[in-house]
Amino acid sequence: MSEDRRQAILRAIVEGYVATHEPVGSKALAQNSSLGVSPATIRNDMAALEEDGLIAQPHTSAGRIPTDKGYRYFVDMLAAAAFQDSHKRAISTFLSDAVDLNDVVERSVRLLSQLTRQVAVVQYPSLRESPVRRVELVRMTPERALAVVVSADARVEQASLTVPQDLADEDFERVAREVNDIASGLTPAPLDRALVEWASRQSPSPWIEELAGVVSSAARGGTVERVVFAGTGNLTRAGSDLGADAVTSVLDALEEQVVLLRLLHEMAAEGHVTVRIGSETGYGALAGTSIVAAGYGNIESPSLLGALGPTRMDYPGTMAAVRAVARYLSKVVEA
Amino acid sequence: MSEDRRQAILRAIVEGYVATHEPVGSKALAQNSSLGVSPATIRNDMAALEEDGLIAQPHTSAGRIPTDKGYRYFVDMLAAAAFQDSHKRAISTFLSDAVDLNDVVERSVRLLSQLTRQVAVVQYPSLRESPVRRVELVRMTPERALAVVVSADARVEQASLTVPQDLADEDFERVAREVNDIASGLTPAPLDRALVEWASRQSPSPWIEELAGVVSSAARGGTVERVVFAGTGNLTRAGSDLGADAVTSVLDALEEQVVLLRLLHEMAAEGHVTVRIGSETGYGALAGTSIVAAGYGNIESPSLLGALGPTRMDYPGTMAAVRAVARYLSKVVEA
DNA sequence: GATTGGCACTCACAGACCGCGAGTGCCAGC
DNA sequence: GCTGGCACTCGCGGTCTGTGAGTGCCAATC
Numbered sequence: 001m002s003e004d005r006r007q008a009i010l011r012a013i014v015e016g017y018v019a020t021h022e023p024v025g026s027k028a029l030a031q032n033s034s035l036g037v038s039p040a041t042i043r044n045d046m047a048a049l050e051e052d053g054l055i056a057q058p059h060t061s062a063g064r065i066p067t068d069k070g071y072r073y074f075v076d077m078l079a080a081a082a083f084q085d086s087h088k089r090a091i092s093t094f095l096s097d098a099v100d101l102n103d104v105v106e107r108s109v110r111l112l113s114q115l116t117r118q119v120a121v122v123q124y125p126s127l128r129e130s131p132v133r134r135v136e137l138v139r140m141t142p143e144r145a146l147a148v149v150v151s152a153d154a155r156v157e158q159a160s161l162t163v164p165q166d167l168a169d170e171d172f173e174r175v176a177r178e179v180n181d182i183a184s185g186l187t188p189a190p191l192d193r194a195l196v197e198w199a200s201r202q203s204p205s206p207w208i209e210e211l212a213g214v215v216s217s218a219a220r221g222g223t224v225e226r227v228v229f230a231g232t233g234n235l236t237r238a239g240s241d242l243g244a245d246a247v248t249s250v251l252d253a254l255e256e257q258v259v260l261l262r263l264l265h266e267m268a269a270e271g272h273v274t275v276r277i278g279s280e281t282g283y284g285a286l287a288g289t290s291i292v293a294a295g296y297g298n299i300e301s302p303s304l305l306g307a308l309g310p311t312r313m314d315y316p317g318t319m320a321a322v323r324a325v326a327r328y329l330s331k332v333v334e335a
Numbered sequence: 336m337s338e339d340r341r342q343a344i345l346r347a348i349v350e351g352y353v354a355t356h357e358p359v360g361s362k363a364l365a366q367n368s369s370l371g372v373s374p375a376t377i378r379n380d381m382a383a384l385e386e387d388g389l390i391a392q393p394h395t396s397a398g399r400i401p402t403d404k405g406y407r408y409f410v411d412m413l414a415a416a417a418f419q420d421s422h423k424r425a426i427s428t429f430l431s432d433a434v435d436l437n438d439v440v441e442r443s444v445r446l447l448s449q450l451t452r453q454v455a456v457v458q459y460p461s462l463r464e465s466p467v468r469r470v471e472l473v474r475m476t477p478e479r480a481l482a483v484v485v486s487a488d489a490r491v492e493q494a495s496l497t498v499p500q501d502l503a504d505e506d507f508e509r510v511a512r513e514v515n516d517i518a519s520g521l522t523p524a525p526l527d528r529a530l531v532e533w534a535s536r537q538s539p540s541p542w543i544e545e546l547a548g549v550v551s552s553a554a555r556g557g558t559v560e561r562v563v564f565a566g567t568g569n570l571t572r573a574g575s576d577l578g579a580d581a582v583t584s585v586l587d588a589l590e591e592q593v594v595l596l597r598l599l600h601e602m603a604a605e606g607h608v609t610v611r612i613g614s615e616t617g618y619g620a621l622a623g624t625s626i627v628a629a630g631y632g633n634i635e636s637p638s639l640l641g642a643l644g645p646t647r648m649d650y651p652g653t654m655a656a657v658r659a660v661a662r663y664l665s666k667v668v669e670a
Numbered sequence: 671g672a673t674t675g676g677c678a679c680t681c682a683c684a685g686a687c688c689g690c691g692a693g694t695g696c697c698a699g700c
Numbered sequence: 701g702c703t704g705g706c707a708c709t710c711g712c713g714g715t716c717t718g719t720g721a722g723t724g725c726c727a728a729t730c
Binding site for chain 1: 426445468469473483485491565571573579580584589590
């Protein structure tokens with residue numbers, strides 16, 4: 001009862017089940033897979049694997065299917081799969097002619113969903129540490145103004161604020177120039193301090209306060225983190241394990257974003273390509289689904305992207321695709 | 336065989352089927368609905384309605400369900416339903432504290448999906464005729480620059496372009512000032528002319544050309560029209576008629592956007608709240624689904640928003656919700 | 671002529687039944 | 701420790717059948 005063979009059997013069960021969507025039995029395994037032992041032997045090992053909670057049988061007289069724990073074991077012993085050249089080409093052609101950051105993210109998420117045939121999610125790059133390039137204030141109406149913050153990585157953020165109706169245009173322009181001069185070249189943290197200091201030197205007024213706050217948060221990359229997704233159609237495409245309720249919860253989770261963001265944050269802490277399988281996600285709504293994610297961009301505070309699909313997914317392929325897209329996206333964003 | 340009673344029967348069938356998801360038979364109709372006639376009479380009328388193609392029976396010995404044409408007839412004879420006060424309040428609280436245009440659109444689409452319990456779609460307002468408020472050019476690196484166009488309705492568009500590496504900063508700044516001075520206050524059409532004229536006065540160079548083109552298209556509200564959606568989870572929520580394939584096609588159509596945009600454009604031509612039922616959409620992928628849409632914003636070239644769901648939907652309620660949200664959104668955008 | 675009650679007919683649906691076959695666990699032998 | 705054999709389990713798919721809702725048609729009635 002060698003440990004090696006058991007691993008091989010687990011691997012064969014996972015691969016077989018992923019390929020056929022059907023529980024795999026000892027006999028089929030003996031014939032199909034090339035581990036030269038008899039069905040009976042395999043049965044013994046299967047019993048042991050089941051004992052360990054790595055596989056289970058849906059019905060008494062059916063074959064075995066991997067449990068979440070089994071998938072986990074499989075993923076952990078997985079050697080990095082080679083990524084097909086055709087895919088590499090697809091990535092570069094797909095991403096090469098993107099015009100701006102939005103476009104890059106948009107294209108990436110579509111590409112990833114096509115490569116993996118799963119739902120792809122991409123978190124907008126967190127550009128917290130990127131310095132401000134310029135701040136513009138535009139007075140739209142007598143009492144409304146728009147602040148436009150351009151950061152060094154070509155990201156443009158906007159926010160609106162209220163100004164006193166009786167404020168003279170000259171004063172408004174002076175403030176605009178001052179804020180731009182102060183902010184240019186600063187990263188968010190020093191920017192905060194500089195703005196507070198500057199505001200305290202002005203004659204106290206609520207709009208100065210609001211202006212400082214608005215510019216600070218815009219420099220941080222907008223008020224909210226966002227996740228875009230694509231490939232939701234894959235959830236219901238033929239061959240998906242997920243029932244209607246499961247699909248509903250996943251779609252809801254994607255739209256609410258908050259659960260998804262928390263989960264991605266958790267995963268960011270771990271390492272390169274990380275996988276959460278079924279119940280490992282810790283969210284009941286995501287039972288039956290797995291997430292394969294990888295960080296990209298800034299090494300210290302990476303953003304995440306990943307693929308989400310039924311636990312019965314092609315882990316090696318998905319992991320390879322996620323890794324590849326993350327790598328390319330890192331190049332683009334860092335450049 | 337009065338025409339009035341037939342209409343009443345059709346109405347009762349539609350309402351009954353929408354409520355219960357089950358074919359409705361003559362007997363149940365006679366008891367439940369308060370039109371004082373016997374089942375036999377109803378059967379006669381039903382036969383006539385079926386003759387006209389307004390209803391059908393899924394199986395020989397089942398009750399009747401409305402056809403697409405039947406829903407159409409029902410919708411056409413529908414008196415505008417009163418919209419609940421609670422909904423009105425929901426709308427104003429939901430939309431009142433939006434910070435910018437993105438936020439308004441985002442909130443609207445979520446709100447609409449909640450009110451209708453369908454998939455909501457909102458087309459980004461087409462702001463073609465809004466004049467430019469300001470144009471900023473920022474040199475990001477020696478050979479890349481960013482053009483930021485702020486329009487009078489607080490929309491911010493960005494585009495990147497290439498500049499000659501050896502261009503002096505003073506020259507760059509001069510061009511930036513000139514372009515801003517030219518563009519400010521102009522709507523796209525005159526802006527195009529002014530930019531072409533201006534470019535011809537410069538010493539000919541590719542980057543001047545690119546700049547003019549980029550600013551023109553940014554002033555038009557970005558390169559692409561976009562549609563955002565929310566509530567996709569409702570497609571699979573309990574009680575949806577749609578099979579897995581239908582859901583898949585709808586999700587795909589939503590993501591591709593192009594089909595959806597064309598359809599919305601077609602519907603924009605019609606009038607106030609318009610409805611496309613099942614095959615009326617003209618797209619096979621949308622068989623079994625209906626769209627209720629209404630224009631908002633600029634009367635002459637309205638943008639659209641709407642709700643998308645199974646043909647068996649609550650048309651009166653959905654139409655009322657769509658109309659109400661469209662009205663509020665118009666106010667916000669026009670203001 | 672419109673409406674109604676009656677009646678025979680149709681047919682989907684749910685439940686019961688059953689045989690097949692894949693798969694298992696266990697045991698004795700190598 | 702591996703293997704062949706054997707009895708056992710049990711889900712799945714097929715057939716069959718009764719039931720009941722619903723229909724269409726026809727003759728009688730208002």
